[in-house]
Amino acid sequence: MHSRDGCAGSAPRGRRSVLAAAGGLTAGLVGTAGCLGETDSVRVLAAGSLAVALENGVGPAFEADSGLGYEGEYYGTNALLRLVEDGTKYPDVVIGADVDLLRERLYPDCAGWDVEFAANEVVIGYAAETEPGRRLADGEPWYEVFADADDGAIAISDPDLDPLGYRALLLFELAEREHGLEGFRDAMADEVHRVPDEPRLLAGVESGNSACAVAYANMATERDVAVRTLDDAYNFGDPGSADRYARASYTTESGHTVEGSPVIYTATVRRGTDDPDAGRAFVDYLLENDDLLVEHGLRVDDSLPRFHGEPPEAIEP
Template identity: 50%
Template sequence: MLSAGSLATLFENTIGPAFDDAHEYGYRGEFHGSNAVMRMVLDEQKQPDVIVSADAELLRTRLPEDIAPWDVVFGSNALVIAYGPDTAVGERLEGEEPWFEVLSEADAEIARSDPDLDPLGYRALQLFDLAEQYYDRDGLAPALTENLVIDPQEAHILARVEAQERAAAIVYKNMAVDHGLPYVELPEKLDFSNPEHADYYAQATYTTEDGTTVEGAPVLYNATVPSTAPNPEAGRAFLKFLLSNPEMLTENGLVVTDAFPRPHGPVPEEIVP
């Protein structure tokens, strides 16, 4: 399985071992930013049995239909600000000061992932653009961006917050839950969690280094078994197992509503429970 890095803990500690116990197939996961995942598949660097993306449209637009003619959306997430409680930034956030004032004034490093490798990175920048409009504060976006530093490995972005090498990080809620870190929740119009605000999110855009312009969009995780899968039967079994155990997802901080799973394209009948 080749997956978005934000789901590393979920798959490595929960889904993967449970699948191993329930099936004859072995589980092995590899994690990168979703954009990097798509590049690896397109460049034939990797040939996974399952592909998981943190941006549903990214998978659909980057992978041609002959590789990924279908996918299934299985959960959603929200952006939060995870922080080290013993840092000056953490103390101010716990004092309930407005998050945007704390981050724009901070004399500390705020981590984000690489926007050219994964959606979490460009969603952090889109968050700041939307916040400038939402709070009606001219110049807020560049002020927030000034203290940002890039941690290229999405799956490891919170390790430096835990080690107090970074004061805070813009991450998905499940990542903060996985690491047991405190976090600040954002308004729904800024956290990319609610599909009802899709038009509002879409006002913010980011163009990657390869020229792809990405509109802000709700955080929707989707997965597919590509036509290039070496073992498609195992891939379909894994995806069916994932979709059949929503409680494993919610226990790890993801949101799974009655709207999921949401098939897109000619999904094999045996996959969707």
């Protein structure tokens, strides 16, 4: 078995100064910039779509109930897994928005188990005062509205950094198949505006920079935008449609091919972390207080949590 620098051991001493110097790598940080590495705190590296739920919900509640601090950073899942793999970041807990991607990238060197704890779905957030927004509000098929939109009017997150971004492209592919829209995916891939920072995706709709954005449902409920829901056939929110979602695929610029899959969030404690007890305590708290997730627009049904691998006794089901 080979070892990756970010998973084989603990973080090197003095990494706070290293992180402070690496300004470009902390662009996704929400909250305590440069603080990963504080004592008596849990360090969490999570999917950007969970930023508000963790910063405003789970994190403060965990601090109040546990006496430990909470320090979070948020990126697209593909980007954050790369940061863990190459040793740029040393979190206690890693949370991704694509179950298969996390297992492919972190097992076995960086993780030996994970737990699926919440679900989401893809929606369209839009500005009602724009022409595409008015048409969506009138109930016109969303794919016809998108096909007629000006270049850059539709925003998606970066598919090479973030599962939400490639799910947007897979959404276009599934709609193309469902409705016989020849060339729809390729046309949309050329015309959309790609936003590198997932938490800012819907901010562009609010500010008027974009008419619409393909987002997760919980992100839309947290912003002042109108929402168009999508059919289960292509919203990535129905576990029963997993086989249908998997018919579409995307290959990232690094050559990694991903298939469509339901939006499920999964968490693990990184192997080699400085404080595994803090990591386990946070994951256990996450599972025991799923109402905090539901309050922020996520779904937690009776099928969750689901464990994979061999979780530690502290958080076994």
